[in-house]
Each structure stands twice: as C-alpha cells, then as structure tokens.
Amino acid sequence: MLEAIESAVLLIGAFFVLVGSIGLLRLPDFLSRLHAPTKATTLGLGGLLLASMIHFSVQRGDLSLHELLVVLFLFLTAPVGAYMLAKAARHLARPIDNAPDSPTNPD
Amino acid sequence: MLNLALDITLATVAASMVMCFLRLAAGPSLPDRILALDTLGINAIAFLVVFGMRAGSSVYFDAALLIAMMGFAGTIAFAKYLLRGDIIQ
Numbered sequence: 001m002l003e004a005i006e007s008a009v010l011l012i013g014a015f016f017v018l019v020g021s022i023g024l025l026r027l028p029d030f031l032s033r034l035h036a037p038t039k040a041t042t043l044g045l046g047g048l049l050l051a052s053m054i055h056f057s058v059q060r061g062d063l064s065l066h067e068l069l070v071v072l073f074l075f076l077t078a079p080v081g082a083y084m085l086a087k088a089a090r091h092l093a094r095p096i097d098n099a100p101d102s103p104t105n106p107d
Numbered sequence: 108m109l110n111l112a113l114d115i116t117l118a119t120v121a122a123s124m125v126m127c128f129l130r131l132a133a134g135p136s137l138p139d140r141i142l143a144l145d146t147l148g149i150n151a152i153a154f155l156v157v158f159g160m161r162a163g164s165s166v167y168f169d170a171a172l173l174i175a176m177m178g179f180a181g182t183i184a185f186a187k188y189l190l191r192g193d194i195i196q
Contacts (some may be wrong), residue, residue, distance in 0.1 A: 007112035007173040010157070013118040017153050021123035024130050024146055030138055031164060033130075037146040040123070048116070048153050055160050064165070070152065070172050084186035089138040091190050 006054045013047025016040055030089050033080055041078040046071055113161045121158065124150045141185045148178030 016039055023036025049067040057062035120194050127150060131143035152171045159167030 004111050010112045010116050013153070014119040017123050017150060021146065021150065021184065022124040022152055024143060025126040030136060030142075033139065034142060037149065040146065041149050044157075045153055047148060048156050052156050052160055056128050059163070062138055063195075066165075066168055067156070070156075070168065070175055073172070073179075074149075074152075075173050077175070081179060081182040081186070084183055085142055085145075088141075088189035089136070089184045091192050092136065094137065 002054060002058055006051050006058075009047050009054070010051040013049075013051060016044035016047065020044060031086065034089070036088055038078060041074055045074060060078050072074055110161075113157060116157050117154065120154045124154070126141060132191075141182060141189075144185075145178060145182045146172055148181075152178075160196070173180055 020037040020040025023039075024033055027036055028031045049071050053067045055062055056067075115124045124147060127143050127147040131140055131147065134143055146155040152174050155167045155174070159165060159171075184194050
C-alpha cells in the first residue's frame with residue numbers, strides 16, 4: 001500500500017519536473033519561461049522528496065526527516081532567485097537613456 | 108512496481124535535463140541562460156534524490172543539499188552581476 005502511494009507521488013513529481021522543463025524550452029518570452037520551472041521546483045521536487053521521505057522512513061523503520069531540509073531550503077530560495085532574475089531581465093530590457101549609476105535612476 | 112516507477116522517473120528527469128541544456132545552449136538572452144542553469148541544478152537535485160532511492164543509500168542527500176545551496180548562490184551572483192555590473196561592491 002505504502003509502495004503504491006510512494007510510486008504515485010514519485011510519478012506526479014516526475015511529471016511536474018518534465019512540465020517545467022518543457023515550459024522552459026517552448027514558451028515564447030523570458031517572463032513566461034521564468035514561470036514554468038517554478039512549478040518544477042515546488043511541486044516536482046516536493047513530490048520527489050516526499051516520495052524519498054516515505055521510502056527511507058519505511059526502509060529504516062523510523063522517521064526520515066533530512067529531506068525536509070532540502071524542501072525547506074528550496075521553497076525559501078526559489079522565489080528569491082526568480083525575483084532576482086525577473087529584476088535583471090527588466091533591467092536589461094530597459095532602453096538605454098541614462099547610465100545605471102546616475103542619481104535619477106538608482107538600481 | 109516501485110522499481111519501474113523509479114526507472115520512469117529517472118528517464119523523465121534525464122529528458123528534462125536535456126531540454127534545460129538545449130535552452131542553455133540556445134537561450135537568446137543572458138537571463139535565459141541563467142534560468143536554464145538554475146533549472147539544470149534543480150533537475151540534478153531531483154536526479155540525485157531518485158538515484159539515491161534506487162541505490163538504497165541516503166549518502167546522495169548531502170550532494171543534493173550542496174547543489175541546492177551552491178545553485179542558489181550562483182543564481183543570485185549572476186543576477187546581481189547583470190543588475191549592477193559588479194557582484195561585491
């Protein structure tokens with residue numbers, strides 16, 4: 001029973017990782033491409049690490065929690081990274097009218 | 108059944124890594140390439156976790172955690188470089 005649940009969670013995670021990469025490859029512009037791999041991070045890797053938690057908890061006979069560290073770290077850092085990339089893309093797409101360091105245009 | 112699911116997952120993640128690599132090679136702009144590299148790191152974590160389950164060993168988690176941390180630092184450093192032309196000022 002647990003094995004069936006684990007297989008299902010594993011396949012759901014694999015599906016979302018694949019969807020994220022297909023979106024990264026096929027979507028038309030950068031900001032929509034930025035949107036796709038976020039799903040691979042949260043749902044895809046979340047599913048795979050949940051399956052791993054079930055797997056090692058059953059194998060060892062006690063609760064295996066160190067996958068939770070990876071999940072927590074990724075859930076904290078993925079939005080920050082996506083935000084920084086979006087900001088960089090906006091910055092690069094801006095027409096060059098004044099220097100980046102001029103006081104009228106900080107950052 | 109579990110072994111079949113693990114094999115399918117490994118194949119899927121490998122196909123995702125190929126797609127990320129194509130975007131990394133083709134990506135028209137620099138943020139595209141950084142995003143592809145970041146996603147390649149995510150896929151590497153996924154591959155390591157599933158491979159660790161298949162091998163029955165939890166040693167691979169340390170590598171996965173390390174890739175997660177270094178990948179985040181790398182993405183932030185690249186984005187910062189694009190924003191300021193400088194990483195540490």
